[in-house]
Amino acid sequence: MTSRTDMVQTEQQRAAASALEEQKQRPSTRHIVRLILIAVAVFLVYAFAVQVTQINLEKPLDPGRQESLVRVLRLLADPDLFATNPDTGNLTLSDTTRVTISRIIETILMALLASTAGTLLAMPVSFIAARNLMEPITAPLASIMGAIVAFVIAGYVGLRATSLLGQAADDLAREPLVGLGVLVGTGLLVWLVRRWGGPMAMEDDVPTRTRVTFVVRLTVLVVLLVFGLAVAAELGMAVGNWLEGVLGPLGFLGNALYVVSDMVRLLLPAVAALITGLVGMSFGSRYSQEAVISWPGGAARALTAVLAFLGTAIVIFGIGSFLNWLYQFTNPQNWTTIPALIGGVVAAIIGLLMKPSRPLIIGFIIYTITRGILNILRSIEPLIMGIVFVVWVSLGPFAGIMALTLHSIAALGKLFSEQVEGISEGPVEAITATGANHIQMVVYAVIPQIIPPFTAFALYRWDINVRMSTIIGFVGGGGIGFVLSQNIQLLRYRQASVMMLAIAIVVAALDYASSQIRRRII
């Protein structure tokens, strides 16, 4: 009995299945029409592509062109590797080979510097461009605006203070010996400040007095460190200059010291301003958030409105000033002060109307903006960026390095942030559960997970940079591409052949090496 009902059921199922099958088998006319339309569209696209790209056999089969191709191939097959010394008759490396060797080393080193700088700069960017890290970040309006206001004020103070310190360092270190003394003195002072008073770590519930002394000591320490760095940079320049003359073949060490010190000296104010700005920003955002949450509604609203007015006005004024710098408007105030005031008032009204403690998705906005900028930068080839940098720093490998670095930052920023997005959530939750703040979470849960893929991607980027640096010279960016394009334009194919050969060997060898290392890492 039961078996019969089963059979009936199976029968019914079978019938239903076969009906379904039939439906599947018989494609609807709409489907067919769609397929035909797609096929026609593809046909038209390819037909148009053949027309536009001028693909035809007339040119490649033209006897004259074939002859010139054969001539070029024969010249390329005969690379100008060796030359006979006219005096002794010995076979030696030709001038082209010598130039090629020095240029290919330059090319590799360009890629090295660009990859290193790009990787270092891409790392902080990648955290800002990682969705999983940024999306949970929300803050009330007052906190965001407080951060903006504090960033500008603290950054400006940092910039001024560092410039003053740099000036003082410059005056003091004019005599290297005095500078050395000052440096040692600064070091001693740092040590003293560190030892004086309690430990440098701060607990949460300490009396205000301890807090104040802590902040004072920290400030003094930072000032001393910046001053010491400035003096050291001045000294480094002097020593580097001296070493370059004295060291002979190792003179490049002195030059490197000089250049690095010069960079420290010039970038110190900007970096210090950025850091003080960021620190100020974090304090500003924290205290305004606390204030908005703990204050009564009316006061919180008023604070939000004031901060919103200031913050918005500053942002709009900044953007307007940049646009005015770029476009040099007829009436600058139409682009700077007036919109800043209007925007500030509007923002203040919004701040008054909004619930003061309502969180805004600021993290997601920053993420979107960062990703967008990275995508746009990535889509412009380094060769095109090279044109701009050549105008700025003139012909030579430095322009190439800057172009490659910028593109590396954009490309690695995206790859790195995708890695950050792909991390396992377990450690993150574990660390967060211990009560760690956002930065501690990144340091202890995120970074250990991403180092191997970051290294692999940095190596991958180094591969790409080696390839790119072989051609960045076409726009004047230094490296072997510069001489290669010159040789080709002068129709010196035998010389060009040596360079192509060198490129093929070096790129293939580095490719192999980096793929082996990458395999070992992952």
Added chain:
Amino acid sequence: MNDDDKGRSSRRRLIIVLVAAAALLIYAYAIQVTQVDLQEPLEPQRQENLVGLLRQLARPDIFSFENVTESTTISLQMPCPEELRGAQVTSGTKQVVLAPNCATTTQDVLRLTGEGFPSNVRGAVFWRPLGDTVPRRLTEFRANSQGSFAVSFTMPDIRPSEEPQQIEVVELLSRRIVGFSDISKITFSRIIETILMALMASTIGTILAVPISFLAARNLMSDVSSPLAAIMAALIALPVFGFLAYLAGKFVLQAAVFLSDPLLVGVVAFPVSIALIWPVLRLGQPLTGTEVESYGSRALSALRLLAASLLFFLGLAILAEIGVVIGAWLDENLGLFAFVGNFIYVIADFGRVLLPGLMGFAGALLGASYASRYAQEAVIRLPEGSARLVTAILTFLGTSILVFALAYALNWICIFGLCQYIPQETSQLVVTLGVPALLVGAAAAFGSMFARPKRPYPVGTVTYTITRGSLNLLRAIEPVILGFVLVVWVGLGPFAGVMALMLASIADLGKLFSEQVENIDQGPIEAVTATGANRLQTVVFAVIPQIVPHYIAFTFYRWDINVRLSTIIGFVGGGGIGLILFRSANLTQYRQASVMVISIAIVVSVLDYVSSRIRKRII
């Protein structure tokens, strides 16, 4: 134990110190070589250049404007009279003063002041040189809020004349957009060209990379091995059958030209030749039969196959001939859709020109496969002694042919200029290259006498290594560099770019595809092999279904790269937007360059987004 640990840790510390020192040296040297230094970028003049460039880039020349202007003319003397004077013109509220109103040399500074102009108005000063119709721009001015301005300038050129010449003061009252600028239109057409270049290169590159990727897949190739005799027989058959098939192709082509002379004959001959294939294949015994057959029937079926394929190629050739005629006709008469006619023409032309080569290639492969199979069978079936003899003879011939062919190719390309030392007259050349080839062949044959004739050689691994090596070398050279050489061949224009990108795509995709083949699941392969399928069937039924999604994803990835590269391949003359971008950058027309860079940024990031979406859906 403890000592050992200590020793290890100190050795480790030493290694770290050495690595750090090496890194320091390398970076220090790198800074020296690459001329990194901040003096240049911070130099005021250079910063000014950069700011000028950025300001121009910030004003892309996207739209064309109609200017509403008003002009005031004032007279100028060339050369200066004895007594220096100024000129003053008043029109309406405006008053323009030029002092001095004359110039003798190009160093003389002239000062122009204006009053009563609209406040903050911009304008320019032009000079209409005597005899020229085009005014020359001298300088620009901008009035202050009171409507007055003052500019100084020098004359670029001196054209002495009796009567006074005219200086025009043109003020720009307003401008409105009337459409896209010329450069926008050019950019639009070029960016489409760029995308289509990438499309063609990706498509052709993918199609050609697929067969190569099988040759470069280690897991497919490593177990391909055959005895020496089979390899050598294949080497002999390759040129012989290839040449015969090539001749047949030439003949078929001539026949096709003859058969399609009036177009109508061709239209009839094409279906007839295709239709004839059917009776040839059906006549007599079925072609796929049991293994045990008499030699006569085997020969007969081989002949029938040959006839059928000749007929097939004849049909193809006739089709190509018809296509060329029809395509050319459509190209002239379709108007807007003429590109369809051009497409048909180009495809048919390709078919026509490549047919003999294609037939030669197919014939060579087929001949080699038959020869290697029969040689293998013979060596396995024959007794030891005669097998050795057969191997030796085949080795002699095969090695000689290989060496001769290699030597001939190297001589043709004139490697290292060696061909200068070799007589290039045909008969002498054959002797010079042939005698060593025969000697090498004899030596190889002598050597082969000592090897066991049935011993398999890993010919697959050798093929794999050679293919991978060539792909790696080709991959190492950027398409922009390849473009240089191809421009010499096919001339400036997008075709050269397409070819360069195609070569790079083949090399890149060949490697990526073959890695996919290497990573496939072995299960289906074993299952299909267990049914007694041969190698080709294994690939078709077990390998291909596994790799199609990955292949499509990689094709899209490569298409991304090709779009990026096609924006710069024009720098070496390879067409696309790079060509005009490079030109305008060289002419310092940065406002035009800006339009192109913006269009590149938009197009590349949009296509990037689309392709990443598609890739995500596929895998």
